[in-house]
Amino acid sequence: MKGIQFENVSKYYQEGERKFTALNQVSISVKPGEFAAVIGPSGSGKSTFLSIAGALLQPSEGNVIINGTNLSDLKPRELSKLRLDQIGFVLQTSNLVPYLTVFDQLLVVKKMKGSITKEDKHFAKDLLDEVDLADKLTKYPDQLSGGERQRTAIARALMNNPNIILADEPTASLDTQRAFEIVELMASGLKARNKAAIMVTHDERLLKYCDKVYQIIDGNLTLLDEQIAIR
Amino acid sequence: MxxxxxxxxxxxxxxxxxxxxxxxxxxxxxxxxxxxxxxxxxxxATFKNMDADYVIFEEGSRHSMLRSVISEDLSKDLKRLEHVNEAAPMGSQTAVVLRENATSEDEKIDVSLLGINPGTFLEPEVIEGEKLVQGNDQEVIVNDVLKNQGIDLGDTLEIEGTDEIIKVVGFVENESFNHLPAIFMTMDAWRKIHFAAPGSDMGVINPVNAIMLQGEDIILEDINQSVEGIETATKQEAINGIPGYxxxxxxxxxxxxxxxxxxxxxxxxxxxxxxxxxxxxxxxxxxxxxxxxxxxxxxxxxxxxxxxxxxxxxxxxxxxxxxxxxxxxxxxxxxxxxxxxxxxxxxxxxxxxxxxxxxxxxxxxxxxxxxxx
Structure with a gap:
């Protein structure tokens, strides 16, 4: 099965004597072409959820299946390879490598897999063209605006042509106008490429771009809304 | 990258x-x-350059030329030993030389006088001039750095504190000993200077400071047992024995x-x-x-x-x-x-x-x- 599935996933932390439940029996399925949003107050388990979805954290119970692969069967090295091949991360604005140009931010992803081919360079240029950064290829992150940085991050997430896109507060530190632009760009780009996407956010204004909206409170995930998303 | x-x-x-x-x-x-x-x-440099494997010193000299006096005649006995291919004696002496009839003080030169037998493996190759000849006790070959002090082939030098006069007949390269440029002379010439004081040879016949040996796999025990009153050092030990080295x-x-x-x-x-x-x-x-x-x-x-x-x-x-x-x-x-x-x-x-x-x-x-x- 394509996309990403959670089957009764729980995550516990030991806090001294007490067992603290960060995720409680969470099940969710996001198919290719779907854009899901997860909202919730801070401390609700959003980050734990996204970390498990991103193969950065092992669940205490339950299964996470990404594109048919059960993550609990994988070793750390294989997890890192899976992240590289299957998952594209869009993180907060400051999460670009400061000494790489916009163009190199994309190429480094290819470099992690081995060498960079001519096609890779073309592909990177096309992606950057698509997010309207064609004239910023040689700029460093500190020469970009917040929106431009986030657009670079989106292009970087798509560089390896992954099946899953995970976005962690992608609009934090952006003004409303920029935030709308970024999410709109993500939504249309992901649809066009038929990617399964999950965005964790606290910004409810952005939800109109998502197909499904989940809420997470104290580790419990519930489907809040299913709608026809704005494209 | x-x-x-x-x-x-x-x-x-x-x-x-x-x-x-x-x-x-x-x-x-x-x-x-x-x-x-x-x-x-x-x-x-002279020790490092020499093609020797072992050095024989007087017993108790702790691998130092300065403290060692042995008889050159021992080399005959040593040569007879198994694995020993060649043996050659050497003597050393620090001296001050100055050009004959020189007047000004600044032409005094500190040198190491090294006595060897001409033709042995201890005689370094001459890059200019003539080699040493047995019997021509006045002739010496010197380190070419002395050219900087204006010494040329044919120059005659006095050795301070003695009546000896030496004549430069050849130059050698990179030969110094005890931080001083080396002057190679015949063993007889060296003895005349080194043992000038009566009795300073302590009764040793044909005295030298050390005998260098060539030969592989020499068994040190054999040497120490077959010859009385000596101690043996490897070349490296002898180098380490040079004062200050x-x-x-x-x-x-x-x-x-x-x-x-x-x-x-x-x-x-x-x-x-x-x-x-x-x-x-x-x-x-x-x-x-x-x-x-x-x-x-x-x-x-x-x-x-x-x-x-x-x-x-x-x-x-x-x-x-x-x-x-x-x-x-x-x-x-x-x-x-x-x-x-x-x-x-x-x-x-x-x-x-x-x-x-x-x-x-x-x-x-x-x-x-x-x-x-």
């Missing part, structure tokens, strides 16, 4: 500063090695050791702190899918490149320094030595980066998530 080069380019000042430290350290390492090499040559070498080696340790710590600390600073960045790269190998290689190749460039600059500066050092300075750059210290510095640098690599492997990609800044 991808990340390494781009970070160099972006943070030039930072890397130039650490590079300068490495340049200065390697520069100093090479200068010290040149100085050590020069000093040890000055101190022991071990102390000089030890001092320089200690300084080199400290420099290598300092460079190791400087590089370790610099890159470790840089790695700590970039923890978040490495976390993000790991989250995206970078393996430990990819990130580790980035740091190691950074250190490697930085070290290669800095050491290269250090070598250039060292050869530049060598050109402006004064003539008489005991400074001898041996390319082999320079290359080996360059490799040691490089290895130390790369090893120093391993602490950072270890740190990188421990960085958790999890910290890339949920950090709103």
């Amino acid at each position: 991808f990340l390494a080069l781009r970070e160099f380019k972006h943070a030039k000042l930072r890397f130039i500063m650490i590079g300068m430290i490495l340049v200065l350290i390697s520069w100093l390492v090479f200068i010290l090695s040149g100085l050590g090499n020069g000093l040890s040559a000055l101190s022991a 071990t102390a000089e070498n030890g001092t320089i080696m200690m300084m080199l050791g400290f420099l290598l340790a300092i460079s190791a710590f400087v590089i370790t600390v610099f890159f470790y702190v840089m790695t700590l600073q970039k923890t978040n960045q490495f976390g993000i790269l790991k989250a995206i899918g970078a393996g430990n190998g990819f990130l580790g290689r980035a740091v190691v190749s950074q250190v490697f490149l930085l070290a290669v460039i800095s050491i290269g600059v250090g070598i250039l500066l060292t050869y530049g320094t060598a050109m402006i050092l004064p003539e008489g300075m005991p400074f001898a750059l041996d390319p082999k030595l320079v290359i080996s210290y360059a490799i040691v510095l490089l290895v130390v640098s790369v090893l120093s980066s391993l602490l950072s690599v270890r740190k990188i492997t421990k960085i958790d990609p999890l910290q890339a998530i949920g950090r709103v800044e």
Whole structure:
């Protein structure tokens, strides 16, 4: 099965004597072409959820299946390879490598897999063209605006042509106008490429771009809304 | 290499500063090695050049020519021993020579007088003029550095404190002993000077300071047992027995050791702190899918490149320094030595980066998530 599935996933932390439940029996399925949003107050388990979805954290119970692969069967090295091949991360604005140009931010992803081919360079240029950064290829992150940085991050997430896109507060530190632009760009780009996407956010204004909206409170995930998303 | 080069380019000042430290350290390492090499040559070149395997001293002399007097006649007995191919005696004496009939004081020259038998393996090759001839006791061959003092072929020299007159008939290269340029003379001529005081030979017939042996697999026990009143040293032990040699070498080696340790710590600390600073960045790269190998290689190749460039600059500066050092300075750059210290510095640098690599492997990609800044 394509996309990403959670089957009764729980995550516990030991806090001294007490067992603290960060995720409680969470099940969710996001198919290719779907854009899901997860909202919730801070401390609700959003980050734990996204970390498990991103193969950065092992669940205490339950299964996470990404594109048919059960993550609990994988070793750390294989997890890192899976992240590289299957998952594209869009993180907060400051999460670009400061000494790489916009163009190199994309190429480094290819470099992690081995060498960079001519096609890779073309592909990177096309992606950057698509997010309207064609004239910023040689700029460093500190020469970009917040929106431009986030657009670079989106292009970087798509560089390896992954099946899953995970976005962690992608609009934090952006003004409303920029935030709308970024999410709109993500939504249309992901649809066009038929990617399964999950965005964790606290910004409810952005939800109109998502197909499904989940809420997470104290580790419990519930489907809040299913709608026809704005494209 | 991808990340390494781009970070160099972006943070030039930072890397130039650490590079300068490495340049200065390697520069100093090479200068010290040149100085050590020069000093040890000055101190022991003749011993180092001689094609001998063992040296026979008087018993109790603790491998020093100065304290040793044995009879040249022993060499006949020694030659008869198994594995001994050749034996040749040598005597040494520090002296002051001055050009005959010279008047001004500044022409006095400190030298080492070395008595040998002409034609033995101890006679160095003459690069100019004639060899020594048995019986021509006035004729000597001298180190060509004495040319700087204006000594030429055919010049006659007085030996201060004696009535002896010697005549320069040939020049040899790179021969010095006890930090002084060597003058080779026949054994009889040397005896006349060294044992000028009656009774100073202590009754030894045909006295010399030491006998050098050629031969492989010589069993030291055999020699010590078959000949009375001697002790045997390997060539290296004899070199170490030259006054001041071990102390000089030890001092320089200690300084080199400290420099290598300092460079190791400087590089370790610099890159470790840089790695700590970039923890978040490495976390993000790991989250995206970078393996430990990819990130580790980035740091190691950074250190490697930085070290290669800095050491290269250090070598250039060292050869530049060598050109402006004064003539008489005991400074001898041996390319082999320079290359080996360059490799040691490089290895130390790369090893120093391993602490950072270890740190990188421990960085958790999890910290890339949920950090709103």
